[in-house]
Amino acid sequence: MEKYLIVGLGNVGSEYEQTRHNTGFMVLDAFAKASNIVFEDKRYGFVAETSLKGRKVILLKPSTYMNLSGNAVRYWLNKENIDQKNLLVISDDVALPLGAFRLKANGSNGGHNGLGHIQQLIGQDYARLRMGIGNDYPRGAQVDWVLGRYSEEDMQVLQPSIDMAGDIIRSFVLAGINITMNQFNKYGKGPQAVKAAGAEKKD
Template identity: 40%
Template sequence: MAEPIRLIVGLGNPGAQYDKTRHNAGFWFVEELARRYSGQFLTEKRFSGEACRIQIGSESVWLLKPMTFMNRSGLATRQFADFYRIPVQQILVAHDELDLPVGDLRLKLAGGHGGHNGLRDLHAHLGADYWRLRLGIAHPGDRNKVVDYVLSPPTRDEEIAIRLAVDKAADQIALVLAGDLQKAMNELHRK
């Protein structure tokens, strides 16, 4: 058993123009958890983000959406974790992942940032030993097209696949909060 997760950070960009973009898949995940468990995000200026606390069974967990733009996500996460004394091993970061097909998802502990600017900033502020929920958005095929690709909305079929992955991950959240991350991985990685 791993340590239970006490903070789930969804990565994305603030502002209506980014709401429906692939890069905001992490926001979609924490927003789904808030919806399911009656959480209400409130602006927390001291944490450079929006946060809420939800109760799932006997466990409670903080949800955080950094409002610092993707490439400064580590600042908000560090501020929040420091204030509530949450160790890095008890943080789960949900983010879009170019290296997975659309709709695939993977749960893993630690690793590199893979060129993801949000993860790069998190590494700078926290190190690499946090959990990641990687939500597949696929790669556009040309690295010169990546920025435009992640900052544009997915097709209707892609959005459905990403939302289904978000739902699948949300269905396993009780295992994650209990620290049974291996069982959650087995469920999430099953086709």
């Protein structure tokens, strides 16, 4: 059975819940809820498992804190003997507006601490889904911004993208990174595009 590792980045602890830096956790929580599975506290992280058409999907929320995320990713790749091409990491990104997203097959860490540590341990060659959190903060206030909580209004903008991220995970597992990028990146420009995509799907 082919295996896939889907990693959502964030920080553990109630003080970090619903913060912008925990958007990766939020995507996995939504996906797990939709899949009717629950996370268990395991080595280096909270883990849940499901299967999609005969493929095993392991969801991982690292418990290492953001800047040591690579430890959890490397451990679970090795433990489950998962090919790196079957790894997808989901993170927040201040370079994209709130509600926008971008899926890439590989690339730099973009200054993100979690992606930076993963890159140190396994290189740049893995897929990543970057979820926009906006950058509406004064100079020097980035840390306060990323560790700040989403407002209800923010969540209304973000929720359609979180829902679409679930579709992206399923497509990544079933169709691969290239087809998934072609299909979904056109919707990643911002909340309006995501909403339009949702409307299209309902037609």
